[in-house]
Amino acid sequence: MELPFAESFRIKMIEPIYKSSREERLNWIQKAKYNLFNIKSNQVFVDLLTDSGTGAMSDKQWSEMMLGDESYAGASSYYKLKNAIKNIMGFDYFLPTHQGRAAENVLFSVLVKEGDIVPGNSHFDTTKGHIEFRKATAVDCTIDEAFDTTKQHPFKGNVDLNKLDDVLKSYASKVPFVIITITNNTAGGQPVDLDNIKEVYSLCQTYGKMLIFDSARFAENAYFIKQRNPKYANSSIKEIVKEIYSYADATTMSAKKDAIVNMGGFIGMKSKSLFDKASVYNIMFEGFITYGGMSGRDMNALAQGLDENTEFSTLENRIEQVAYLGRKLVEYGVPVQEPFGGHAIFVDAKRFFPHIPKEHYLAQTLAVETYIEGGVRGVEIGSILADRDPITKLDRFPKLELMRLAIPRRTYTNNHMDYVAATLGNVFERRNSIKSGFRITHEAPILRHFTVELERI
Ligand code: F0G
Numbered sequence: 001m002e003l004p005f006a007e008s009f010r011i012k013m014i015e016p017i018y019k020s021s022r023e024e025r026l027n028w029i030q031k032a033k034y035n036l037f038n039i040k041s042n043q044v045f046v047d048l049l050t051d052s053g054t055g056a057m058s059d060k061q062w063s064e065m066m067l068g069d070e071s072y073a074g075a076s077s078y079y080k081l082k083n084a085i086k087n088i089m090g091f092d093y094f095l096p097t098h099q100g101r102a103a104e105n106v107l108f109s110v111l112v113k114e115g116d117i118v119p120g121n122s123h124f125d126t127t128k129g130h131i132e133f134r135k136a137t138a139v140d141c142t143i144d145e146a147f148d149t150t151k152q153h154p155f156k157g158n159v160d161l162n163k164l165d166d167v168l169k170s171y172a173s174k175v176p177f178v179i180i181t182i183t184n185n186t187a188g189g190q191p192v193d194l195d196n197i198k199e200v201y202s203l204c205q206t207y208g209k210m211l212i213f214d215s216a217r218f219a220e221n222a223y224f225i226k227q228r229n230p231k232y233a234n235s236s237i238k239e240i241v242k243e244i245y246s247y248a249d250a251t252t253m254s255a256k257k258d259a260i261v262n263m264g265g266f267i268g269m270k271s272k273s274l275f276d277k278a279s280v281y282n283i284m285f286e287g288f289i290t291y292g293g294m295s296g297r298d299m300n301a302l303a304q305g306l307d308e309n310t311e312f313s314t315l316e317n318r319i320e321q322v323a324y325l326g327r328k329l330v331e332y333g334v335p336v337q338e339p340f341g342g343h344a345i346f347v348d349a350k351r352f353f354p355h356i357p358k359e360h361y362l363a364q365t366l367a368v369e370t371y372i373e374g375g376v377r378g379v380e381i382g383s384i385l386a387d388r389d390p391i392t393k394l395d396r397f398p399k400l401e402l403m404r405l406a407i408p409r410r411t412y413t414n415n416h417m418d419y420v421a422a423t424l425g426n427v428f429e430r431r432n433s434i435k436s437g438f439r440i441t442h443e444a445p446i447l448r449h450f451t452v453e454l455e456r457i
Contacts, residue, residue, distance in 0.1 A: 007317045009410065012059065018042050025372050033453035034368050034438055036377050045375030046416050048405040051343045052216075053099075053256035053263055055409030058308060061260070061301040068297025073288060077296035077303075081266070084303035088238065088310055089215075089245045091268030093275035095282045098293030099265040100216055100254025101126035102286055107212075107252055107267050109281040110274065111176045112136050119167040120179035120214075121159045122146070122186035125385055127179065127214055127252075129447050132390055139167050146187040147399040149337040149348040154228040155193040156339070157184030157221075159200050168207045177210035178203075182221035182244070186381060188402065189217070189322075189341020191224035194232065194243060201247035210249040215268075218244065218251075219258040220342030223315040237310045250274060257343065259305040260409050264294050266302075309409075318342075322407050324414055328421035334428050337402065344406035347424065349382060352431060358383065358397050360437025360457055366403045366427070369434060374423030378405045384440075385449045 020028075020043060032038035041047060047054070069075040078096070085094045097103040108130045112118065116136035123131065123138045131138045141163035145153040159180060168175060180200060184190045204211045222240040225232050232240055245251070249271065255264035267282075269275045279289055286293040294302070308314050319342055326340035335351035349362035356362055363382035370376050382401040389396050405420060427434075442453035 005316075005320050007321075008313045009058075009317065017045060019045050020375050022372065025375055029368060029371055033441070034364070034456070035449075035452055035454060036367055036371060036379065037450050039371070039377065043375075044371075044377045046412060046420055047377050048344075048407060048420065049377045049379050051257060051406040051408050052254065053261070054411060055260045055262075056411050057260060057262075057301060057305070058410075060308070061304045064300035064304045065297040068295060068300045070296045071290075073290055075290055075296045075299075077299040078290040081299040081303045084306045085266065085268055088241060088306050089218075089248075089251065089268055090242055091245070091248075091251070091270060093269040093272060095267045095269075095275070095278055095286075095289060096292035096294045096299060097265040097267065097282065097286050099256060099263060100214075100252060101130065101265075102293060103252035103254070103265045103267045104130040104214075106278050106281045106285055107250065108134060109285075110277045111210075113176075115174060116176050117167060117171045117174045118177065118179060119164055119175065121157055121181055121184050121192065123179065124181055124185050124214060124216070125387075125447060125449075127181070133446065141167065142184065142187055146184070146190060149188070149335065149346070149351065149400070149402075152338060154191075154339065155196060155224070156190035156337075157182065157187055157192040158196040159192070161196075161199055161203060164200065164203060168203065168209070172207055172209075175207070175209055177212045177249070179212045179214055181214040181216070183217045183224070183342045185216065185343075187400065188337035188346040189220070189343045190337075190339075191221045191228070191342065193229055194225050194240065195229065197244060197247050211247060213244070213248050213251040215251045216254040216257040217343055218253075219309045219315055220319060222310070223312070223319055224342060226312070237312050237315060241310055255302045255305070258309050259302050260309055261298060261302045261305050264298050264302045266292075318407070318409055321412075321414065321417065325405065325407065325417040325421060328417065329424055332421060332425035332428060334421075334424050337400075344404045346381065346400075346402040346404050347378070349401045349403055352428065353434065353437075355432065356435070356437055358401065359395070360439075361454070362437060363401045363403045364454065365434065365437035368438070369427045370403065370423060373427050374419065376405075376420050376423045378403045380404075380449060384452055387446060387448055 114135040337346040
């Protein structure tokens, strides 16, 4: 018989996790004001809040930690990371930052000013936050297929070239750059095709605009290009990655995802003059150029992680596990974004709860019920995350109202995935007995989802 897929690693260290009771969880979630960010980690059984900084490092990454050089200036760890970024992504210049949003803060301090328009494909919330904080506007030019979770399309993260052209045509002078997020997290961990990247690049060339990547999950994106674009079937992941970045002027990177470290990030740049300008802000906000918010050991682990996670087998292990959960959920009838994303399965809360009004925050309702049912923590990617419109101050209801189940890299087994799927299956079975959701009792003016407080309607 054909042998089944199995992971090409084994486990050397384990961390016990607590299985709570339903009664305990009902009590905890009420005390947490129905915000899963307020739940303590030991009150969670399977934690799928995020794949960011939650992965398990390899033996080689841990051994790199011991070799870290903690010199304030000129540390060998900085040069190790500089070489890795140059070899893998091709950037001559880079600045370390403590995580992805810090890279956005530094780079956007140079590039974004009041009144600017920044088109892209579903900017991540911190990206949008850093644009709006500077009184500029993020315009989403993702293809329409992304917003129908039932539609099959191999590259739902793609940029719609007509939408982008319209923005560039109408506001050319106000656009500092175009940003492509690979993979497109907000639309469901959906990849962007290399052909689409080339077309966006050529449009950017026409209008004389820089093209910047948000690279948090660039390696997963490369894996999907290899799997879904026949032209790249025989290319290695590293070759695909090199080609992706041949079209980039710069990148922001949250290394907590595809570099499999617990903390870290960077800005990659091709231009010396951009590097010089960004360095000023990096020194102010993050730290001196050769450490920028990271310790030497962390830069070493990051360099090693970048190399490991641009290998096919590492990515196959991961994406196969995500797909395993996706297939189980589909078996139980749970409506999810298809094709399955790279880092997470996104449950479509509008299709889950068609009988509840959208003003009740459907994805949050689903996340709370999932937690109560099995101690599984997902996260709302919906109208709470979308914040209020900065001008009208009204709730924004995005086209997609999703609960994300993000799988940490190399952390859980497929038994855990079975458990998660059964938890969702149970909630789905009793969905009609859930008649209402939540209202907000307290919220922050921006990035409100982290601290929002809710009560049951
Ligand atoms: N860009 C994307 C696409 C992201 O998914 C994230 C973080 C960031 C930028 C910001 O990076 O967290 O290192 O500051 N996403 C996490 C998530 C938080 O759960 O998806 P950061």
